[in-house]
Amino acid sequence: MAKIEKIVLSYSGGLDTSIILKWLQETYGCEVVTFTADLGQGEELEPARAKAEMSGVKDIRIVDLREEFVSDFVFPMLRANALYEGQYLLGSSIARPLIAKHLVGIAREVGAHAIAHGATGKGNDQVRFELAVNALDPSIKIIAPWRQWNIRSRMQLLEYAEKHHIPVPSDKRGEAPFSIDANLLHTSTEGKILENPAEVAPDHVYQRTVDPVDAPDTPEIITIGFERGDPVSVNGKSMTPAALLTELNGLGGRHGIGRLDLVENRFIGMKSRGIYETPGGTILLTAHRGIESITLDRAAAHLKDEIMPRYAELIYNGLWFAPEREMLQALIDQSQTFVSGEVTLRLYKGSASVISSTSPLSLYSADLVTFEESAIAYDHHDAEGFIRLNGLRLRSWAARNGR
Numbered sequence: 489m490a491k492i493e494k495i496v497l498s499y500s501g502g503l504d505t506s507i508i509l510k511w512l513q514e515t516y517g518c519e520v521v522t523f524t525a526d527l528g529q530g531e532e533l534e535p536a537r538a539k540a541e542m543s544g545v546k547d548i549r550i551v552d553l554r555e556e557f558v559s560d561f562v563f564p565m566l567r568a569n570a571l572y573e574g575q576y577l578l579g580s581s582i583a584r585p586l587i588a589k590h591l592v593g594i595a596r597e598v599g600a601h602a603i604a605h606g607a608t609g610k611g612n613d614q615v616r617f618e619l620a621v622n623a624l625d626p627s628i629k630i631i632a633p634w635r636q637w638n639i640r641s642r643m644q645l646l647e648y649a650e651k652h653h654i655p656v657p658s659d660k661r662g663e664a665p666f667s668i669d670a671n672l673l674h675t676s677t678e679g680k681i682l683e684n685p686a687e688v689a690p691d692h693v694y695q696r697t698v699d700p701v702d703a704p705d706t707p708e709i710i711t712i713g714f715e716r717g718d719p720v721s722v723n724g725k726s727m728t729p730a731a732l733l734t735e736l737n738g739l740g741g742r743h744g745i746g747r748l749d750l751v752e753n754r755f756i757g758m759k760s761r762g763i764y765e766t767p768g769g770t771i772l773l774t775a776h777r778g779i780e781s782i783t784l785d786r787a788a789a790h791l792k793d794e795i796m797p798r799y800a801e802l803i804y805n806g807l808w809f810a811p812e813r814e815m816l817q818a819l820i821d822q823s824q825t826f827v828s829g830e831v832t833l834r835l836y837k838g839s840a841s842v843i844s845s846t847s848p849l850s851l852y853s854a855d856l857v858t859f860e861e862s863a864i865a866y867d868h869h870d871a872e873g874f875i876r877l878n879g880l881r882l883r884s885w886a887a888r889n890g891r
Contacts, residue, residue, distance in 0.1 A: 494600040495631060496521045496591055498617070501536025503656060505606045507645060508633045509543050510652050512604055515637075520604075521547040523594055525587050528554045528672030528730065539655075549594055553586060554672055558729035561586050561808075562673050566772055567717040567827075568792065568820045569780075570800040575750055577766045577773065578803050579674025584613055585808035588620030595628055604631040612755050616806030623809035666693070672733050674746075674766040685751050685761050696737065696765040700744030700838030707836035709843070710739060712775045714831070717824025719772055733768045740767025744838040755805045771833065771840045778831040778842035782850040788823050795819070 495512055499505045499522035512520050522540045526533055533550050540548045561582050572578055591603045603621065607613035609632070618630050639645055649656050667679045675696050681687050691699065713721035720726060722735050740746050746767035754760055780789060795816055802813045829847025833840050855864040 492516050492518055492602050492629065494519045494521065494598060495602045495604050496523055496595045496598065496600045497604045498587055498591055498606065499524050499536065499540065500606070501533075501539045503645070503649065503654075506539055506543070506654050507648055507652075508604065508606050509540070509545070510654060511633055511637060511648075512631065513543070516631075519547070520545060521549065521594060521598055521600060523549045523551070523587075523591055525583075525590060526550065526552045526554060527557050527583055527586070528734070529670040531670075543654075547598065551590060553590065554730040555728060557583065557586055558672060558733050562733065562769070563718045563729060564817060564821070565803060566769070566776055567824050568796055568799050568816075569773060569777060570796060570803060571773075572800045572804045573750075573752055574797075575748055576752060576764060576804075577674060577746075577748075577769045578800060579671065579764065579766055579769070580613070580669050580676055581616065581804045581806070582673065582808075583669075583671050584616035584806065585620045588617050589624060591617075592621055592624045592628060596625070600628075602629040602631050604633065606634070607632065608634045610756070610758070612804070612806070615755055616808075619806040620809055668695075670695075672730060672737070673769050674764055676765075677763040678760065682761050682763060689749055689763050693763050694747065694765060697741045697747055697767055698744045700747070703742065703744040703837050707834045708739065708743060709832060709834055710771075711830050711832045712736075712772070713829070714776070714779045715828045717776070717821075717827040719775065733772075736768030736771045738767075739835060740771050740840070741765075743835040743840075745835060745840050746770035747838065771835070774840045774842060775831040775833055776827075778833070778845045779829050779847065780827055781842075782845050782852045783827045783829065783847050784823065785851065792820065792823055 495516060495518060497505065497509055497512060497520050499509065501524065509520055509522065522536075522545050524533055524536045537548050537550060565578060565582050570578055572581070594600070595603050605614070605617045607617060614632055614635070618632070621628055621630055639648060646656060648654075665679070666677050666682070669676045677693050677695075682689060682693070711723055712719050713724070718729075719732055722732060727735060746765055746769065748764040748766070749761070750764060751759055751761045784792070799813065799816045799820070802808070802810060802816070807813055826849040828849055829845065831842055832844040834843050853864065856866060
């Protein structure tokens with residue numbers, strides 16, 4: 489196998505990737521380029537740069553991807569109303585293909601023949617990163633240290649850090665901390681007490697949302713504007729995608745919206761429990777369904793609901809760049825041509841509820857649906873033939889079964 493001259497590492501600056509950085513340098517004896525994606529995780533990113541510099545890294549990439557993340561990944565997913573297993577808004581899943589895209593781009597730019605990630609051998613992220621790279625550039629070698637090195641315990645990890653003078657924060661030295669993933673769309677928390685689904689999640693697990701019990705006693709009314717299926721404004725103020733999601737995260741977090749305690753089925757076969765907080769995304773999902781309810785044809789809406797679980801599963805399983813996801817996206821995007829207008833919601837004690845919706849492209853007709861005399865001709869007798877034809881097969885079935 490050809491010698492690897494350069495590696496691009498997906499680097500957070502945390503304990504695991506700091507150790508991985510040193511291990512790559514030792515194991516492969518080559519230059520390592522670090523890439524840190526700013527997805528709105530809320531952490532200061534400069535400490536990651538400082539840690540990389542301490543490890544002798546010459547090429548350090550810290551890239552602000554917040555707008556690209558929301559506009560090119562989160563919003564297309566929200567057009568589908570995507571939920572994995574009916575509940576999970578895919579906050580971690582949708583971030584991985586974007587990170588992989590930039591890892592591949594940097595590898596091409598600097599002439600690296602390999603990329604490395606810190607995902608463990610038990611999780612979904614290893615699959616998501618690597619399937620994305622396979623789809624984007626199959627010539628790039630993928631290095632997954634957690635599947636290759638002989639470190640098998642947290643104690644061994646800390647011993648490696650001590651041996652190589654890698655700083656270990658005091659909060660990392662004791663009991664294993666929660667595993668936390670955060671970006672503009674969500675925060676997820678796993679591990680420790682959460683590994684037992686019989687245990688109630690402690691209050692301190694939640695970071696973005698107040699307990700709905702402690703949320704304001706007065707509802708807050710907001711209006712979200714949509715154009716072709718994408719949100720473009722809050723309370724009449726136009727915003728960029730990242731700014732809009734940030735605004736809704738603040739509103740939703742204040743009212744305790746978007747909490748989820750879920751036992752899910754990982755792609756690799758095991759069940760896991762996670763605490764998810766997706767305040768802005770939950771508001772947007774509710775609002776998007778609200779605007780679709782008056783602008784989408786019935787059959788189109790029902791077809792979208794039929795394909796949504798398959799679409800969500802593709803994202804969860806790391807197949808964002810697969811041809812079938814792109815085919816479904818084309819169908820979904822076509823359905824959004826007339827999904828424009830405004831939705832007004834009530835935020836209150838953990839819930840976001842649509843209370844009104846309006847659109848210049850609405851299919852809703854008050855004249856058709858009214859119980860009063862209508863200006864639009866509708867012959868009630870037409871319903872008799874409609875029902876009789878739809879009941880034909882049922883009458884035949886009943887006759888055969890002796891009913």
